[in-house]
Amino acid sequence: MATAKTHPALQAVRKSGASKVKVACSDIDGVLRGKYLHKDKFEGATDSGFGFCDVVFGWDVGDVTYDNTSVTGWQHGFPDALARLDLDTHRQVPWDGNVDFFLGEFINADGTPYPVCPRQTLKRVLARAEKAGFRVMTGMEYEWFNFRETPQSWAAKKGVGPETITPGMFGYSLLRANENREFFNALMDDMLAFRVPVEGLHTETGPGVYEAAIGFSEALEQADRAILFKLGAKEIGSRYGIMPSFMAKWSAQYPGCSGHIHQSLSDGKKNLFYDEKSKRKMSKLFESYLAGQVLCLMEFAPMFWPTINSYKRLVDGFWAPVKPTWGMDNRTASFRVIAGSPKSTRLETRCPGADVNPYLAMAAVIAAGIYGVEKGLKLTAPPITGTNQGAENIPRAPRTLIETTRIFRDSKIAREMLGDTFVDHFAATRDWEWRQWLDAVTDWEMKRYFEII
Template sequence: MANKRANNSAEHPALRAVRESGTGKVKVAVSDIDGILRGKYLHIDKFLGAAQPHPNGGFGFCDVVFGWDANDHCYDNATLTGWQHGFPDALARLDLDTFRNVPWDDGVPFFLGDFVTPAGEPSPICPRQTLKRVLKRAEKLGVLPMAGMEFEWFNFAETPQSWAAKQGVGPEPITPGMFGYSLLRMNHKREFFKALMDEMPLFGVPIEGLHTETGPGVYEVAIAFGEALEQADRAILFKTGAKEIGARFGVMPSFMAKWNQQLPGCSGHIHQSLSDGKTNLFFDAKSPRKMSKLFESYLAGQCGFLMEMAPMFWPTINSYKRLVDGFWAPVKPTWGMDNRTASFRVIAGSPKATRLETRCPGADVNPYLAMAAVIAAGLHGVEQGLKLTQPPITGTNQGADDIPRAPRTLIETTQVFRQSDVARDWFGDDFVDHFAATREWEWRQWLDGVTDWELKRYFEII
């Protein structure tokens, strides 16, 4: 009995909490390539076996989660997974530090996991492991990336059944009109709004702010700042959690980048700074702009190289429909001082608040991959000691005449990404080749599709 108590006392606190909860099951999840959480319930005994320390810990999870698209159609061009390998189990290991309870699921314990290779090494194509590799390199540089994410998303009075019956046409927003920062519209679905504010923090996703945005039924959330991996966890959990909570109120949230040509798109802004564990290394009181040299190099890295990683933050066909002049989404790799029309908005002031807001990504991102891309591009600038020679824009792209516009299609950015030495240096050849193949697949599905635009334009007249 004494030995058992000693072993239990050395247990991870999350395991003790699960044992003491008396639960019979645990919910676990992993991120697929598109940032969709794929998961299952595990019986408590199975969970406790899977949660054993390395090298014995882990459980089998079909590697098809990296071999199919968002609609469960298997890629025909992947090499690391696919029909040719028979879709075996991959080893998923639980990160016990991700423990939380799901308030809207009777408080069931919940954990996120990562994939590892048969040799026990981090999987080269696991999105969460990709971000962790970038953060490990940051650690070698002596910096700790901090981040915060914001999402805009539309909410519809739909269910999976009603939406299927409409065959993808004419979703009904929960409120009409263009009414940003509206207390009136917040009140219309106040129980849903309150549930997001009250239940997300209980789920380990603290919210700094939540309000309506400009558009019918659109909200914006700001997730509390934190270490980059924790922030990406919070972001992917928020997207799934909002959908699960919304279903309770007859609301279907959509994080699609642009659902309607006449309306603004949905952003997924990422705020960043670098810390030494105590101090914000982006702040310099002696600088006229309050920007440290480190901050300037980080920003120079994003200005110079982030577009080479574009499929990681513009991952879908629809992502590029958001990149329209006059609709807030930035269309050039520009920076500015507190300028919301720039891709990179420098917010410089107090030691605590000085940070970079990267405004390129949309709400349709895989948070792990988008976070990995922006931090890698910035840290590449730090590693190379890049100087910030590009001047800030003023107004909307004033001073950006010589800066090329971002590509408008997924296949263009994917081709650049595949050829990027910087992307290969930071993410590895296996990840770049696999992710590029998945985006090429996505493009081919689009080429084969027949859209309502084509029917309206050609059906009768041609």
């Protein structure tokens, strides 16, 4: 086994003669926070890690510090936390002079995982699955809208009236893809060179909206690819005057943006979700995994509906599923069972939006599935058919972040699978997000009340 000093990635950096390296870690919202390191600093960091201000877990997406967290906050003075680079994440950024790039994660001074680090949270869940003999395989799909905007033009518009790159509703359109073919091709080609292979890319229903399916892989690698895809799409888009947006719902007129997660369990040799003898081709293991997700949908909900805007996507009859339902190859269900060949049989969890932190969304769905396996849960609920036929008496999801946050905070299952420290911290950050919304005055309120009331 290679040590840090003998790791091929480090040898490659030395051989390249590079003067700097680019590094990044995920904050709680799934935004990559990073920096460039001088090559000498980078070499030292491969041994003992490097200091990274723990404010990355103590502020929101607008860099405003939380007033309700205990792991980090003003009361601690925002000291450096220790970031450790994962040398296996080495890649080069083709649109940034092929600078060497590494992802990292946070650890405590004694080397144990930092409890609120999103990547470490996913790794804890995966370690639990591995202990039970499972390798978790996943694939992420994103839908997102693309706008003819720059940071400056968008700031000047004060958050109103973005211009989409193409008009109209035209899914699977070669014509619309051709309108921005340089950007479209760069997404495929540059992402592949960035070790984020895109299996498929097409236009979706809506003006300027695309969907990308990221190549299936082991779950940690997939989460790395998924968070890097967002960053890459934004950086590539800027070359063409295009601003991608992964928010869940930018306009009430159009469908929202999903972040579907495909999953299967393997023993390292075969897909354990497939059973040739089963009528549905589903193994008992698959049924227990699915039963766990059906049971735990609301227990983990803020991890795949993490923003105020996430809940604007949850509109009845508008593609995004709003109930803990499952079905056989049914895209109106929250959990779509794709049962085919030994290779392709899998679960597609369709609840998450594109605004997720992929580390946390994957941690949530996998934790729910593994919980079902550990408890030997039976899949007693029948599959829905057609457009939610059979779901009439199933309660729909809450419509607000604060409702799901309270369920999550009080969940014994979430605490068992993710740990008290993470649950308390993440719940506090979502409570903060909700309070910012309560204090805001929106353009909807201005248009509705300003003149008339």
